[in-house]
Amino acid sequence: MTQKYALNINGKEHTVEADPDTPLLYVLRDEVGLNNPHFGCGLGQCGACTVHLDGQPARSCRRPISEIGSKKIVTLAGLGTPDHPHPLQTAYVEEQVPQCAYCINGWIMTAAAFLRDKKKPTDEEIRTALRTVKCRCGTHMAILRAVKRAAAMMG
């Protein structure tokens, strides 16, 4: 049976109706119309569906809507805008990072939380922080450049 849920997404309140076991990913995409988190695996293995829940990266394909509660949800669309970009978004454009770009939620949302908590990270720390995110096109070198560029912008 569907139930009603009140969600705070990108700073706005939404009320949605869904089965309790529905993963947040499908609620964001199909009920709220935030297409950007992508289905990659449904297994929490790739990161294409990553959003922030209270500031922490979360794989929305594995988070049932019933468990979200009052956690604040931020998607890539809420991270920054062309007028007020997150440094990672700026760096991604400047470094021309993606090939197909389907994976970028995972990299940007994971790196955004990492860079917020870790100033001046080393190369090794960045690689380890991003170890569980997948990119099939092989853009890893450009991703590293962009994260380092963003880290420099974030002091």
Place this chain on the structure above:
Amino acid sequence: MTRMEKSAHFSRRTLLKASGALVVSVGAPITFESVRAADDAAAAATKPPLTPDQLSSYIAVNADGTVSIYFGKMDMGQGLSVAIRQMVAEELDATFDRTKIFIGDTATSVNQGGASGSTGVQEGGKQMRMAAAEARRVLVEMAADKLGVPADQLTVKDGIIRAANDAAKQISYADLIGGQFFNVHLDWNGKYGNALYAPGKAKPKDPKDHTVVGQPLPRDDIAPKVFAQADFCTDVRVLGMMHGRMVRPPVAGAVPAKVDESSIKDIPSAKVVWDKGFLGVVADKEWNAIKAAQLLKVEWSDATPPFPDQAALYDHIRKAPVRKREVAGKQAGNVEDAFKTAARIIEAEYEWPFQSHSSMGPACALVDFKDGHATCWSGTQKAHFVQTGISAILQIPQDSVHVIWTTGPGSYGRNDADDCAADAAFLSKAVGRPVRLQYARDQGTGWDPKAPASIHTVRAAVDAAGNVVAYDFLSKGFSRIDIDTNGSQPKDTLAGQTLGVALRSGDGFGIPGDSYGFPNKRTAWETIAPLLDRASPLRSAHMRDPVGPQIHFASESFIDELAAALKVDPVEFRLRYVRDPRDIAVIKAAAEKAGWQSRPSPRSDQRGDKVSGRGISYAQRGATRVAVIAEVDVDRSTGKIWARKFTVAHDCGQIINPNGLHHAIENNIVQATSRTLWEEVKFDNRSVTSVDWRTYPILDMTQAPEQVDIVAINRPEVAPSGAGEAASRPVPGAIANAVFDATGVRIRRAPFSPDYVKSALS
């Protein structure tokens, strides 16, 4: 952002209006007076047909002076759109920023072959360059008539035509033809696909006059993706749309014997679509479709487990009857005779597994079949072929199918996209609603078409003086075209095969691309039958640089084995035998950039578990040449290899966009490193068992190289050749040769996983 698409049967007219171009025919002969005023009726009546022999099929000048480019190839994320705009702006003397490109829509572009064989610039760009040059010629002629100035006294800059000696006499492209169609006949060669070529009377510019081509202009599709403003094919929705999921058999070759629809009766709106071996479900909500696919009770037919044990794969290939043998490429001398007189014979055999595209997202397609017409949004590499495929599956005329290419979740060849479009079409027709189908991850990885597994045997005859006098290279493996490179025929899609169309497996493989001038030389391939003659998760097809990585893993490892056996430096050894000057140039450029020190492999100065080495490999791919030097660290105790640094020298003729080229090379290097070190399709005798990112691991960020140095050799005078795939093929050989240099042990089987390397080292 959610975008609701209107899925009416678009005419080119409505699309052109939507893109800002009004449409009125320019009647021949081409004079200003012959251009008729624009109105819809006239436009519809006089629009030239969308055929390859019409200039209007490629280029239109809009009323506001912007230039619309209609392109029948796709940009899979390598910046091809920018490169094509540069080539068109260059020839047309139009402002780059005022060009727009519309790609891969069957209603607005002709079949130029789609994304295929790294021919986006090489063939697609060549055609667009000729079309743009012809458009400029026609426009200048029109201006000459209008201004009363001979054409050869007119110059063009930024879409404004001016008299060279009278500044007052000028007219813009927009004033001449803006919003109206060209009606100019091109000299079409009668071919579709990659081979399509339709030049006009104009000659393209001398490369020395290029100002736009060669610039590192950025892609403009990246910002919208980074700011979550761009829709992928996964994100398109239409009113009344249902979500679909396919159900695949647990044993490859099995078909549903009994389907219990009551098992999903509690899932709202869920329906079963079952016809012969085709089995799918639909539901209004995506999560319900997923649950229905998981909960549906199916009894499957008894099927004999079709596959050998994985451990017996290479033995199977060795023993399997040869279905087709082909001696290909440039042969020299008499190999058999030369081996009889050899002072020494050196032989080796190499093995390469099945590999999966495993695109970042499983394929997705949306098909709306209504009133005898189908509209399809797909991330396919080949929209025009999918159009043909859907028309065949739905048994409607090709003209009744409209395929709109929309950025997909990653693509490196014939992945699962074309299968998905055909499946979605069948589902839509069955339920009478638009159906958006996205495969599950285990279908994207487990059931996508695979790069073929193969073995490669190589031998060389060496004379008493240490010269290589004969070389004999043979690949034997599954066909690269067990299913074809596109989904234009039902026999080549899972939909067609599950609906009962017989597989007609094609034969194709390949040979090394090099210019080694051995006096006696033979290169050949042999194909074997597929393991299962119908819908198979191990059907083989094109995956990035089809059969290139495996062939050159063998050929370039073997060249290194020869150099080591003869105690010659690997770069020096190659330069003794390579004949092509551009091949020599990339090898030398890579060696110089990497600071290569001349000495034979392996190193003999290292002790302990952690050792390092360097290796070179080079290859031609069509007219493109690439040399790659890998520097690796090997941990003998774990067998783990880190491909730490690459130096790449790359020559693809004229460079259109150095920025796009740099990324294309870098991404090839990283993806090919992943394939070399990590990737292998696993299977048991029932089906494929590597079905996600744990069971089909790819390179992760901790394993990415530290450095990729690129020397991009620009040859403006040489026609541009492909860069989308070429840098992949030397990578496995370069890594293998570096591992040998570090350890003295030759790895002849991919992937070089830690377990395999550790056992090889012990």
